[in-house]
Amino acid sequence: MGQCLDREEPQSAEFGPPLPIYALSPPPTSANFGPPLPIYTLTPPPTRYLPPLPPPLPTRYLPRPPPPPPPGSSQKVDFFSEHAVKQKKLAGHWKKDDPQVKVDPITAGTKPEEPPVLFEPEVEIKSGKVSYRFKCPGSGLFQCCLTGLVFDMRQEAELVYRIIQWDQSLLQPAHKTPAGPLFDIKGCEAAVRQLHFPHCETEKVSLSDDLISVIHFTDDGMSILEVLKITDTHVIVDVPHLSAFGLVWDLIERFWGIKNPVKGQVLLFLRTIKHPETQKQNLDVFLLPCNIPLQEVKAQHLYSDYIPVPSNCKLIQDQTYTVHCPTAKKIQPEKAEFDVEFGPNYYPTFQIRLALNTSEAPLTVQEQQAEWSGSMTLI
Structure with missing residues (x-):
């Protein structure tokens, strides 16, 4: 690898004898070492562009943490899980299978209900009797501002409705009594999907209580419709066909014992x-x-x-x-x-x-x- 060069250096007792100086020489090309190795040029990999991160959420959307559970309570407040759900929904990349998101099995797959559109019907009064007329422009929820009725419409249609008198003799054998006005509704039957009848209950009513229901009068007689939902203000039912509808109470459930206001x-x-x-x-x-x-x-x-x-x-x-x-x-x-x-x-x-x-x-x-x-x- 190198040759020693003879060169006289001054000797000193302080430093000792001089060290030999080696000169590097190029590597031999004899058969003992073989041919020289090739030289490779490294090429950098292609540049990958990552999608931009979503912008940070405004701080005004951050919810206030819920109050801590009372002392001695076993309830756990999972605020960060709820916060993650709200943040991801606002960011637009929420998924049902996200492990950080807990989906309520009752409300999963349901859309938030939109408030109905208020309308004022045409009113006609004859001999103290009122008739209402509504020209529906299309599908959606529409609430009459005079009667409180809500129509869930499939299509454009014209409806005429009025309040008629109850026949107590038909209700008494079924142990029912009126819980609201009796509405006679006429129009295109295929246009109305559901009806929402206003009630006057002060407390939340469960479907299993059988306290309140909807009576449907036709030429074939009287029938009780299945209640789909009871909100704080309305009772919702499907519409088989248009005729007379009204809310009724169960006499025993409503007026037996303590009478609720x-x-x-x-x-x-x-x-x-x-x-x-x-x-x-x-x-x-x-x-x-x-x-x-x-x-x-x-x-x-x-x-x-x-x-x-x-x-x-x-x-x-x-x-x-x-x-x-x-x-x-x-x-x-x-x-x-x-x-x-x-x-x-x-x-x-x-x-x-x-x-x-x-x-x-x-x-x-x-x-x-x-x-x-x-x-x-x-x-």
């Missing part, structure tokens, strides 16, 4: 009576379930002025109520029991006589456990 409304109508001898005002007070349309009451009292006031309340069947009004000259009757009735006629529960020059009157409807109060401007 219903969602009610207090409606006020003012009548001015001008007589040569006496001039006065009568304020009519109606206590009604909340699913009775206001338009139906107005149609039967065309000569009275409706006074809009906050009317929501809770009422109990057969409970005794009284009315207090400091400016009243007379109140009749002094007390009255609330009866859940759904027409066809609507009469005032109380009548308050006021002086003709009365411009404002405070009013309280009271029973033993609760009360409704309001102040109305009459002029």
Whole structure:
């Protein structure tokens, strides 16, 4: 590999003898070593472009962590799992088979319900009877703002509906009683998929309770439809064909034992009576379930002025109520029991006589456990 070069170096006692100096020489090409090895040039691999990462989520969408479980509770708060679901859904790359996502088996595969489109129907009043007409533009959910009815439509159609009188003789053998108005609906049967009927329950109702159901009247008789769902406001059923539909209660389940309240409304109508001898005002007070349309009451009292006031309340069947009004000259009757009735006629529960020059009157409807109060401007 190298040859030693003879060169005289000065010797020193301090450093000792000089070290030999080697000179590198090129490698021999004799047969002992063989031919020289080839030289390879390394080529870099092709560049791979990765897809860009999704943009970071805005911090305003981050949910607030739920409160910790109470001391001693075995409940585990899996906030990070819920947070991962929300974040991935917002980012647009959520998958049902993601191990970080826990899918609710009850709601899996279902789409969130969209609120119905409110519409105001055409109204026709004849002899105190109201008829409603709705020209549906297409498929979707549509809610009547006057009656609360919701139509789940397949296609464009025109519907005509009205409230008719219940026949109690048909309900009593089945131990049923009305729980809402009886709607007579006519139109294209193939266009209506489902109907949502407004109820007046104050507590959540389970399908297994058999408390409330939908009666369907046809030329062949009466039948009970299967309830698909009960929400906080409506009862939903499929529509076999259009005719008369109405909500009914089971008499034993609803009125046996403790009577639960219903969602009610207090409606006020003012009548001015001008007589040569006496001039006065009568304020009519109606206590009604909340699913009775206001338009139906107005149609039967065309000569009275409706006074809009906050009317929501809770009422109990057969409970005794009284009315207090400091400016009243007379109140009749002094007390009255609330009866859940759904027409066809609507009469005032109380009548308050006021002086003709009365411009404002405070009013309280009271029973033993609760009360409704309001102040109305009459002029």
